[in-house]
Amino acid sequence: MIIQRPHFSTERWGFLFMWRRRVDKDMEKCPVCNSPTLTTVCECGYDFKEKEVVGKNKVIEFYKSVKTTKDWLKQVKLVKNIHQVQQKKHGVSYSGKSGGWKLEKTAKLLSEQISIISDIIDLADAIDLYPDLKLSQCKNRSHALRRWKEFKAAGILYLFYKKFDSEKDLQEYLETQWDDTPLGEKWVIKESLLNTGDVGQIDILAHHRDEDRWLIIELKKDTSPDKTVGQLQRYMGWVKENLAEKDEKIEGIIISGFPPDKNVKYALSINPDIEQKIYYLKNGAMKFIKEQFLEGLLDIMKLPLGQQMERLKEIRLRKENNKCV
Numbered sequence: 001m002i003i004q005r006p007h008f009s010t011e012r013w014g015f016l017f018m019w020r021r022r023v024d025k026d027m028e029k030c031p032v033c034n035s036p037t038l039t040t041v042c043e044c045g046y047d048f049k050e051k052e053v054v055g056k057n058k059v060i061e062f063y064k065s066v067k068t069t070k071d072w073l074k075q076v077k078l079v080k081n082i083h084q085v086q087q088k089k090h091g092v093s094y095s096g097k098s099g100g101w102k103l104e105k106t107a108k109l110l111s112e113q114i115s116i117i118s119d120i121i122d123l124a125d126a127i128d129l130y131p132d133l134k135l136s137q138c139k140n141r142s143h144a145l146r147r148w149k150e151f152k153a154a155g156i157l158y159l160f161y162k163k164f165d166s167e168k169d170l171q172e173y174l175e176t177q178w179d180d181t182p183l184g185e186k187w188v189i190k191e192s193l194l195n196t197g198d199v200g201q202i203d204i205l206a207h208h209r210d211e212d213r214w215l216i217i218e219l220k221k222d223t224s225p226d227k228t229v230g231q232l233q234r235y236m237g238w239v240k241e242n243l244a245e246k247d248e249k250i251e252g253i254i255i256s257g258f259p260p261d262k263n264v265k266y267a268l269s270i271n272p273d274i275e276q277k278i279y280y281l282k283n284g285a286m287k288f289i290k291e292q293f294l295e296g297l298l299d300i301m302k303l304p305l306g307q308q309m310e311r312l313k314e315i316r317l318r319k320e321n322n323k324c325v
C-alpha cells in the first residue's frame with residue numbers, strides 16, 4: 001500500500017495559514033459599501049489611501065447596480081455613506097455657508113437629482129435616529145419617506161424623548177437596572193417604595209456607597225409639577241429624623257419626563273440639596289438629558305416643527321464633526 005505524502009511540507013502549510021490570518025486581520029471594511037477589500041480602490045470607487053470616493057465612473061456604476069437590485073434600504077445607506085465619507089474628507093457645509101461638501105456635490109457625484117439625494121439623506125438620518133419608527137421595514141423608499149414626513153409633522157421631538165408607560169415601569173426599571181443607570185455608580189438602593197407611615201411613600205431611598213449621604217428619589221413619569229419639591233422635602237425631613245445619623249447629609253433627586261417644569265426650576269434654585277433630572281429612553285435604556293443640552297432643547301421647541309428638525313440635524317452633524325457652526 002502506498003501512502004501518499006502531502007504535497008506541501010507542514011512548514012509551507014503553516015506559512016500559508018499565517019499569511020491568510022495576517023490578511024484577515026489587515027482587511028479593512030469599505031466605509032462606503034461595507035465589503036472587505038484588498039485593493040486600494042474599492043469596487044464602489046472608494047479609495048482607501050485618499051479616504052474618499054475617487055472613481056466617478058466606478059461609483060456611478062456601483063450606485064446603478066445597487067439601484068437595480070430594488071433594495072431601497074441598501075441604496076439609502078450607500079448614498080448616506082458616500083455623503084459622510086466625502087464630508088469627512090472635505091468638511092461639512094451648511095446651507096448659506098461656503099466651502100465643504102454639500103448635498104449638491106453628492107448628487108453630482110452620483111449623477112442623480114439633488115431633490116432625490118436630499119430626500120435619501122434625510123430618510124437615512126431618520127432611520128438611524130429613530131429606529132422605533134421602523135422606517136426600514138417600509139416596502140419602498142417613497143412609502144418610508146411619506147411616513148417620515150407624517151411623523152415630522154406630528155412633532156418628532158417628543159418621540160425622541162420617549163417615556164415609560166407608567167410610573168410603575170419607571171420604578172421597576174430603576175430597581176432592576178440600577179447598577180446600569182447613571183446613579184448606580186455612586187449610590188446603592190436601601191429601600192424601594194418605603195412606607196413612612198405618616199408622610200407618605202418614598203419611591204426610592206438610596207445611600208452613598210462611600211460617603212455619609214442619603215438620597216431620596218421621587219419619580220414622575222411625565223413633567224413633574226412643583227408640588228413635588230414640597231413632597232420630596234417632607235421625605236427628606238423624615239429620613240433626617242428617623243434614619244440618618246447626626247452628621248449624615250440628606251439629598252433629593254426628582255426624576256421626571258421631558259419637558260421640565262419651569263416652576264420646579266425656580267423652586268430648586270433655592271434648594272441646593274435637590275436636583276431635577278429629566279430622563280429619556282434610548283433603545284430601552286434610561287438616560288438623563290444633560291443640563292447644558294436641556295436649555296438648547298427648549299429653545300428648539302419654540303421653533304416651527306420643520307425648523308426644529310433642521311436644527312436637531314445640524315446639532316447632530318456638529319457633534320459628529322466636532323465643529324462649531
Ligand SMILES: [Zn+2]
Nearest residue numbers: 030033042044
Ligand atoms: Zn466599497
